[in-house]
Amino acid sequence: MIALLIANSLALASxxxxxxxxxxxxxxxxxxxxxxHGAIYMLGAYLGYTVALVGGFWLALVVVPILxxxxxxxxxxxxxxxLQNRSHIEVALVTLGLGIVLxxxxxxxxxxxxxxxxxxxxxxxxxxxxxLTYPVYRIFLIVMGLGSCAILALWLGxxxxxxxxRAVSQDPSVARMMGINADRxxxxxxxxxxxxxxxxxxxxxxxxxxxxxxxxxxxVNCLIIVVIGGTGSIGGAIVAALLFGLVQVAxxxxxxxxxxxxxxxxxxxxxxxxxxxIGRGRVxx
Amino acid sequence: xxxxxxxxxxxxxxxxxxxxxxxxRGDGVLHGIIGPNGAGKSTLLDAVCGRRRPSAGTVHYRxxxxxxxxxxxxxxxxxARSFQRTSIFQDLTVHEQLRLVAQxxxxxxxxxxxxxxxxxxxxxxxxxRIAYGVQRRVDVALALIGRPYxxxxxxxxxxLSAAETLHLFEHLRDLVRERKMAAVVVEHDVDAVFACCGTxxxxxxxxxxxxxxxxxxxxxxxxVAAYLGTAA
Amino acid sequence: xxxxxRTRTGLGHDAVGTFGGQSLRLPLAIAGVLIVFALGTVMxxxxxxxxVLRLGNEGLLLGMLALSVAFLMSQAGLVAxxxxxxxxxxxxxFAIAMGEWNLTPLSALCAAFLIxxxxxxxxxxxxxxxxxxxxxxxxxxxxxxxxxxVMLEGLRDYTGGADGLVVNFKGAVLGMDAADFxxxxxxxxxxxxxxxxxxxxxxxxxxxxxxxxLRAVRENEERMRFxxxxxxxxxxxxxxxxxxxxxxxxxLHVLNAGFVSPESLGLSISTNALxxxxxxxxxxxxxxxxxxLIFSFAQDEFGARGLTQLLTGVAIVLFIVMFPRGVVxxxxxxxxxxxxxxxxxxxxx
Numbered sequence: 001m002i003a004l005l006i007a008n009s010l011a012l013a014s015x016x017x018x019x020x021x022x023x024x025x026x027x028x029x030x031x032x033x034x035x036x037h038g039a040i041y042m043l044g045a046y047l048g049y050t051v052a053l054v055g056g057f058w059l060a061l062v063v064v065p066i067l068x069x070x071x072x073x074x075x076x077x078x079x080x081x082x083l084q085n086r087s088h089i090e091v092a093l094v095t096l097g098l099g100i101v102l103x104x105x106x107x108x109x110x111x112x113x114x115x116x117x118x119x120x121x122x123x124x125x126x127x128x129x130x131x132l133t134y135p136v137y138r139i140f141l142i143v144m145g146l147g148s149c150a151i152l153a154l155w156l157g158x159x160x161x162x163x164x165x166r167a168v169s170q171d172p173s174v175a176r177m178m179g180i181n182a183d184r185x186x187x188x189x190x191x192x193x194x195x196x197x198x199x200x201x202x203x204x205x206x207x208x209x210x211x212x213x214x215x216x217x218x219x220v221n222c223l224i225i226v227v228i229g230g231t232g233s234i235g236g237a238i239v240a241a242l243l244f245g246l247v248q249v250a251x252x253x254x255x256x257x258x259x260x261x262x263x264x265x266x267x268x269x270x271x272x273x274x275x276x277x278i279g280r281g282r283v284x285x
Numbered sequence: 286x287x288x289x290x291x292x293x294x295x296x297x298x299x300x301x302x303x304x305x306x307x308x309x310r311g312d313g314v315l316h317g318i319i320g321p322n323g324a325g326k327s328t329l330l331d332a333v334c335g336r337r338r339p340s341a342g343t344v345h346y347r348x349x350x351x352x353x354x355x356x357x358x359x360x361x362x363x364x365a366r367s368f369q370r371t372s373i374f375q376d377l378t379v380h381e382q383l384r385l386v387a388q389x390x391x392x393x394x395x396x397x398x399x400x401x402x403x404x405x406x407x408x409x410x411x412x413x414r415i416a417y418g419v420q421r422r423v424d425v426a427l428a429l430i431g432r433p434y435x436x437x438x439x440x441x442x443x444x445l446s447a448a449e450t451l452h453l454f455e456h457l458r459d460l461v462r463e464r465k466m467a468a469v470v471v472e473h474d475v476d477a478v479f480a481c482c483g484t485x486x487x488x489x490x491x492x493x494x495x496x497x498x499x500x501x502x503x504x505x506x507x508x509v510a511a512y513l514g515t516a517a
Numbered sequence: 518x519x520x521x522x523r524t525r526t527g528l529g530h531d532a533v534g535t536f537g538g539q540s541l542r543l544p545l546a547i548a549g550v551l552i553v554f555a556l557g558t559v560m561x562x563x564x565x566x567x568x569v570l571r572l573g574n575e576g577l578l579l580g581m582l583a584l585s586v587a588f589l590m591s592q593a594g595l596v597a598x599x600x601x602x603x604x605x606x607x608x609x610x611f612a613i614a615m616g617e618w619n620l621t622p623l624s625a626l627c628a629a630f631l632i633x634x635x636x637x638x639x640x641x642x643x644x645x646x647x648x649x650x651x652x653x654x655x656x657x658x659x660x661x662x663x664x665x666x667v668m669l670e671g672l673r674d675y676t677g678g679a680d681g682l683v684v685n686f687k688g689a690v691l692g693m694d695a696a697d698f699x700x701x702x703x704x705x706x707x708x709x710x711x712x713x714x715x716x717x718x719x720x721x722x723x724x725x726x727x728x729x730x731l732r733a734v735r736e737n738e739e740r741m742r743f744x745x746x747x748x749x750x751x752x753x754x755x756x757x758x759x760x761x762x763x764x765x766x767x768x769l770h771v772l773n774a775g776f777v778s779p780e781s782l783g784l785s786i787s788t789n790a791l792x793x794x795x796x797x798x799x800x801x802x803x804x805x806x807x808x809x810l811i812f813s814f815a816q817d818e819f820g821a822r823g824l825t826q827l828l829t830g831v832a833i834v835l836f837i838v839m840f841p842r843g844v845v846x847x848x849x850x851x852x853x854x855x856x857x858x859x860x861x862x863x864x865x866x
Contacts, residue, residue, distance in 0.1 A: 033650050035657075083838070089596055089649050090837050093791075097833030100788065104827040216784055220661045223654040227647075257671040264662040271643045271655075334743070360745035372740045374733055385729055386744040427744060 003132060005249055011138040011207070013245030014145020017238050018200040019218065020225040021152055022193030024237035027226065028169030029189050030080065032091050036099025038219025039106070040194050044068050044201020045210045046106050049115045052205070057120040064202050065195040072194030076187050103215045112212045117205030124206075137206055144203060148196065149238060156234065161185050169234065224263055228270045286311030286435055286467045287333065292342035294328050301328040302491045305342070311434060311467040314483035315458045318471045321512050324488040326471040327369065330437050333469075334366045335359050347434065361390065363434035369443055369471075371424045375413030379404055379423055382412065383430065390431035401460060402426040417444060429460075436461070436468040442477060450474045454481040475513065479503065487512060558709050562702045570701035572813050574773060577708040580809025581715050581766035582786070583793035585759035587805040588719045590794065592728055593755050594735035595645075596653045599660035600763045601786035603633055606663060607767025608777030612682040613675060622690045626768055633767075637760035638753070645752045657784070664782040681778030684771060698772040711769055715762045716802035722758060723802075731755050763790075785826060789816075792829050795836035798843025808843060 023037050034040075044064050051060035079098060083091045118124070119137045126133040156162035164185060204210070225244050229236030244263060251262030287309040294302040302325040309316050318326050331337040333344055335356040343352045346364060360366075374382045383404075387395045399405055402422045407415050412423055421441070428436060441457070442450030454470075454477040461468045472478050478485060479499040487494040487502060489511045495502055502508055561573060582600045589595045607629055614625035644655040667676045676682065686695035697703045722728055730751045734741045741748050771777050780786075789812060797808020816825050840847060 027650075031650075033654060086837075089594070089653065090841075092650055092653060093596065093837050094834050096788070097830045097837070100830030100833070101827055102830075104830065108827075216661070220658050224658050227651055227654055227658075258669060260665040260669065261662065264658065264665075267655075267658060268643060271647075275646050356742040357745050357747055360743055366743055368740075372737060372743075374736050374740065376736055377733065381729075382733070385733055388726070390745055427740070431745070 003130070004134070005253060006246075007134060007138065007142070009242070009245040009249040010145065011141040011245075012249060013242045014141045014148075015200050015204055015207070016221060016225060016241040016245055017145050018148050018196045018203075019222050020229070020237045020241045021148075021234055022196045023222050023226050024229065024234045025165065025189050026193050028234060029165055029186055031088050032080065032095070033088075033223070033226070034099075034193070035092055035096035035219060036075075036102060037095075037193075037197060037222055038215035038217070039099040039102040040068060040071065040197045041201045041204070041218050042103060042106055042215040043071065044198035045117075045204050045214060046110055046115070046201075047198070048202035048205050049117050049210050052117055052202075057117075057123075057202075057206075060202050061199065065198040068198030068201075069191040069195040072191035073187060075194065076190040080186070080190065081183070099215065099219070103212075106215075107212050114209055114211035115205075117210055119206035141203060141207060144199070148199070152234070152238075161188060165189065166234075221263065224267045228267060286347060287469070288345040289329075289333065290343050290345070292329070292332055292344065293340050294325070294332050294337055295340045300491055301325045302332065302339075305329065305488070305491075305493045307486060307493065307496070309435070309467050309469055311465070313462040313465045314467070315454070315461050315481055316467070316469045317478035317482035317485045318469060318488060319473070319475055319478055319485060319512065320488035320494070323490070325491040326488055327439055328491075329488065330366065330439050330469070330471055334364060334437055360431075360433075363431070364437065365428035365431070365433035365435070366437040367425045367428040367439065367441060369439040371417070371420050373412050373420055373423050373427065376411060378409050378411050379415070380408035382423070383426060386427055386430045392431045394432075395430065398426050398429045401429065418449070421445070432464065434466060436466055438468065438470045438472075440471055440473060442472055442474045447474060447476065450477045451480060454478070457481070554709075554713055558706045561709075562705055567701045570705050572817055573810065574701060574704050574708050576810035576813030577705075577712045577806065578766045578770050578773075578809070579789060579793050579813055580797075580806030581712055581769075582763050582790035583797060583805035583809045583812075584712075584715055584719060584802065585763045585766075586790050587794040587797070587799035587808075588723070588762075589755060589759045591799045592723060592731040592735065593752050595649050595752070595756075596791070597656045597756070597759065598653060598784070598787045598791065599640075599656035599663075600790040601782050601784065602660045602663040603637065603760050603763035604767035604770065604786055605667075605777065605779070605782030606633055606636070607764050608771035608774075608781055609667060609676055609682065611768060611771045612684045612777050615687075616682065616685045617675065622686060622688045626690065629768060630764055633764040634757065634761060637757050637764075641753045641756035641760070645756055646749060657787070660782070660784060660787055664779065664784075667779055667782055679779060681776055681780075683776040686772075686775065690772070695775065699775055704773050708769060708773075711765060712806050715765065716806060719758070719762065720802040722755075727751055727754065785829070788829055788833070792832045792836070794843075795833060796843055798847065798849070800842070801849065804843060804849065811844065 019037065019041055023034060026032055026034055047067060048057075048060040048064045051063050055063075075098075079094060080091070083094060123137045123140050125136055127136050127139070128134075129139075154162075156166055204214075208214070221244065225240045226237055228243065229238070229240030244266065247262055247266045248259075252259040255262060287307070289305060289307040292302055292305045292307075293300065305325075307329075318329065320326055328337060332339050335351075335354060335358075339352065343350055345351065346359070346362075351359060377385070383395055383398065387393070387398075392398075399408070402425055404419070404422055404426060407419055407423075412420060415423075421444070425438070425441065428438070438457075441453055445453065450472075451474075454472075457468060457470065458481040460466070470478070470482070479502075482499060484496060485499055485502045486496040487505075487508050494511060495505045495508050497505070503513070561570060565573065582604060585600055585603075586597060589597050610629035610632055611625050614620045614628050615622065618625070618628070620628060640659055644652055644659070647655065666672070668678060669676075684695075686698075688694070689697075691707075693703065693707070698707075730741070730746065734746070734748045734751060738748050767781070770781070790809075793808040793812040794805045795808070796811050797804035797806065799805065815828075819825055819828055836843060842850060
């Protein structure tokens with residue numbers, strides 16, 4: 001029972017990690033919260049649906065992140081760069097507006113109905129592990145989640161660009177003197193963030209759903225996670241995502257009647273105890 | 286007035302200050318703090334004024350242990366601070382911001398401060414529009430409101446020429462003597478410090494190196510070796 | 518630390534502080550204002566159709582929500598995306614109070630109001646401490662929380678779930694009964710007066726010491742602490758005040774509409790309020806209300822809901838990027854410059 005709980009939490013957390021870390025990365029680097037992140041996730045999901053219809057799930061998993069990386073590049077050049085000198089609140093509001101627009105465009109093209117995406121044959125069905133039958137797809141999700149964590153950790157820990165991102169997240173003023181091409185790095189981070197969101201969107205299809213409300217639902221989850229994790233702390237975001245996944249799943253099992261509210265309760269509790277969040281991100285303002 | 290004992294401050298794994306002891310008397314003497322970059326001078330001020338929580342040690346202010354007190358509390362009880370990078374209100378006029386703080390701290394002698402910092406000609410101008418040197422005076426003026434007992438200044442001479450810094454220090458020395466305040470000034474311009482401060486403390490690598498009169502410090506071999514070189 | 522004012526003050530220098538900082542040529546201005554108020558109370562009910570009045574009422578209430586958003590933005594530099602909680606929450610609480618608890622209309626209004634204020638205070642206490650970006654995120658999250666809460670299975674009997682609640686209005690408030698409140702013509706003066714009172718109240722707060730403190734905290738919070746100010750309480754008070762305005766708007770809405778649905782708790786209400794604030798311009802008490810009216814009429818023009826949302830998003834982007842002062846704000850500052858050019862007065866700012 002506990003094992004099932006943990007496994008389900010990890011599966012959910014995997015998606016959340018992919019999304020939240022992207023959000024935290026942009027925030028750490030640029031001090032910008034992309035309120036349109038949920039819409040990008042939704043774009044990934046719907047595009048994944050379309051590509052999967054044409055060429056299958058695996059094709060979608062490859063193509064969609066690439067497409068969304070392009071979206072990220074456009075976002076960086078058309079929105080983030082021109083608005084560099086505006087206040088962070090203004091940029092955040094612009095991302096909110098863009099997110100709304102993107103969501104509406106998606107609804108317009110896809111007709112505002114939920115779509116179902118099937119897992120590929122290899123990943124459907126269940127498998128026996130330690131006396132439990134468990135859906136293969138969720139195991140796949142967990143693997144993907146771990147994989148993205150690993151990639152993130154490797155990148156942050158062992159490359160110069162990763163080092164810079166960590167430095168800037170901790171203290172923007174000092175890191176700026178390190179002389180690395182900040183613009184190029186920002187482009188990298190943004191497109192990585194959207195690409196990850198795309199992967200999450202495709203993966204979400206067979207697991208959660210592809211419906212018109214998913215952008216709002218997911219952005220709220222991501223925002224909660226980023227705040228709990230300590231805005232700017234990527235490690236904190238990951239821990240927070242795990243915590244969130246656990247709380248969400250446990251909530252739906254033990255307190256099904258108020259399951260939807262449990263994550264919010266978590267948020268409020270964390271705010272009460274640690275107003276700065278869990279992680280040791282930058283000293284807020 | 287101020288007694289610092291065993292003060293240590295860490296940023297994560299970096300020890301900015303280790304075991305610093307310091308005593309400042311409130312008798313109208315200007316107390317300078319010098320030392321090479323990274324010595325922990327600003328951190329010391331941060332710890333005293335409440336901006337950074339010490340990892341160890343205590344700060345006693347006017348015989349009371351204030352280590353846990355908030356920044357605002359310290360200010361309301363007479364401990365004021367000015368900033369290395371000028372921290373004022375760009376969109377308010379000089380008069381507006383001075384008055385805002387004066388009302389809050391219950392100081393009805395704002396004119397004194399205005400006169401002392403020579404801001405009479407700039408009162409109706411937005412602080413963002415005036416010259417940098419004047420902005421620094423506003424920064425100091427904000428700290429002077431409410432007749433503080435202890436003034437903490439972080440590199441008041443930053444961005445000023447040597448002559449301007451010396452002039453500022455002389456001004457401060459007179460001010461402090463007149464008002465019987467205590468003032469602790471962190472500064473890079475060693476000449477100004479030696480010229481105007483009654484006592485000088487030298488920090489190096491987060492540790493207290495020496496404290497004494499300017500003559501004593503100038504002659505102290507450790508200080509010379511660590512910081513002053515032979516130029517002093 | 519203070520070198521990057523743009524990033525800290527939140528909305529650039531255009532929007533700072535003009536809420537309470539204008540000096541008026543007093544007697545003339547007061548007379549003009551009273552005339553506008555009087556005319557506005559009476560004229561529309563004489564000359565406008567019910568349909569137009571309905572849009573106008575909606576616009577006024579949205580304008581009050583916009584006012585709450587605008588005030589907090591311009592004074593405290595905080596963007597609150599949770600106006601819907603107060604707006605819809607007021608409706609639900611009132612309906613429940615009338616239906617389940619069987620209170621008189623007046624007591625129901627008071628009860629709902631009280632609960633909302635307490636909620637705002639508690640939530641504010643938790644979230645006002647954070648930086649402006651986190652604050653924005655948290656208000657959004659809190660808004661969604663309330664939205665989810667209402668849809669819970671367990672509370673469905675209470676809240677009506679997706680169907681919402683019809684208000685069981687028996688009796689009268691301020692001499693008006695259900696029919697009066699529902700009538701566009703008779704509701705208009707109520708909404709008009711409420712909007713004016715809200716605007717006046719917040720304008721007064723803006724000119725008060727609290728307003729000055731909020732603006733200073735917004736600009737340089739650290740220096741305020743170093744000057745002995747508690748920077749937490751003023752913002753909390755500001756937050757509660759604007760939520761009071763939003764709550765009043767919500768109560769008026771439910772009185773007028775006669776029912777409440779989960780839509781009124783939705784994120785789109787909060788974003789509409791934001792857009793209306795941006796359209797009007799966030800400086801000054803009248804601008805957001807006008808923004809609300811403009812939005813209401815524009816929304817009617819653009820029909821289908823899908824298009825409204827799209828245009829909302831576009832409007833947010835447009836008004837932040839290109840028209841930071843909003844339509845009304847931009848016009849009024851242009852007008853002011855014109856007047857001063859004619860009058861030969863030198864502007865000191």
